[in-house]
Amino acid sequence: MSENQNPSVGQDVTASSTTTSTERFADPGVPEHKLRLTDTDPAANKRNERIIVLLFALSCVGAIASLVAYFAVRPDGTTEGTRLSTVLLGVTMAISLLGIGFAAIHWAKSLMSDHEHVDERHELRSSTEVREVAVQHLTDGVEDSGIGRRGVLKGAAVSALALFPLTFAVPLISSVGGDWDVAKFKHTIWKRGTRLAYDPSGRPIKASDLTVGSVAHVIPEATEEYMASHEWITEKAKAVVLLVRLNPADIRSDQSPAGETWSYDGIVAYSKICTHVGCPVALYEQQTHHLLCPCHQSTFDMADGAKVVFGPANRALPQLPIAVDDGGYLIAQDDFSEPVGPSFWERLK
Known part of the structure; x- marks a missing residue:
């Protein structure tokens, strides 16, 4: 085999090994203290x-x-x-x-x-002498x-x-002993015959104003004097409603336990107050009919009684039963079907 020919397969080839030592440097220690x-x-x-x-x-x-x-x-x-x-x-x-x-x-x-101080590493519990030095x-x-x-x-x-x-x-x-009457959350100012009005204008809503897919933020119709009062702010906060018009064929659940219909021609009304911690729910997705709470992503199905389909909320949004009066205006049949807002000690679900 010539000198330029590669060694045959299986022939051992050893390469010269070199050892390198790690370069070490002196501990610089604590720098010189500079006085302030x-x-x-x-x-x-x-x-x-x-x-x-x-x-x-x-x-x-x-x-x-x-x-x-x-x-x-x-x-x-x-x-x-x-x-x-x-x-x-x-x-x-x-x-x-x-x-x-x-x-x-x-x-x-x-x-x-x-x-500056340097503490050498030691066991988890220092010796008595070291502890005395630390003190x-x-x-x-x-x-x-x-x-x-x-x-x-x-x-x-x-x-x-x-x-x-x-x-x-x-x-x-100072809040101890305050107003803990939760009964006020069980009822709102909605009552039989109250017209639904646009928020914030207060203009009454006709069923003919809404087309399929329409969404409206709703408050109870009230006089200008009442809307200017301090009481209105609190009562309005409990009574806010989201109104949506669906295709009637898409509604899967829209009846009270007694079998009454709570919608009108595909128009459904639910409380805007999330049943988790009370955030306003207002993000409506038309294709899925889902209503999203922006705070913690609780999601409610508007076509199925506003039942929870995702998120931390543990009960559906209360429904406002609605009808139409002789003038074609949307009106409430009664108050909400159940207390609005988050659960409390008298209502765990």
């Missing part, structure tokens, strides 16, 4: 302490303002009043909490000890931070931390 301005300049140290005290004081002011806003600016039943109360509570609570947060961060960065380190850290010498700073921090929980504790406690 507050470590070398007593005036800067005192100035930062005053800033932290002011931040804690701002937190105290925010907490007190939150309590004042809660008692002085109560929701009056109007949209503007509810919005004002919510904004004031949110802003004052934010000031209180942010004051504590910014003060804590500034305290840690400017006054507390920033010396000593903590003690030294407290001493080094000067907490014991900063009475004003300690007082400001304690005051801010003590006052902030009141911003949510007082509203929570």
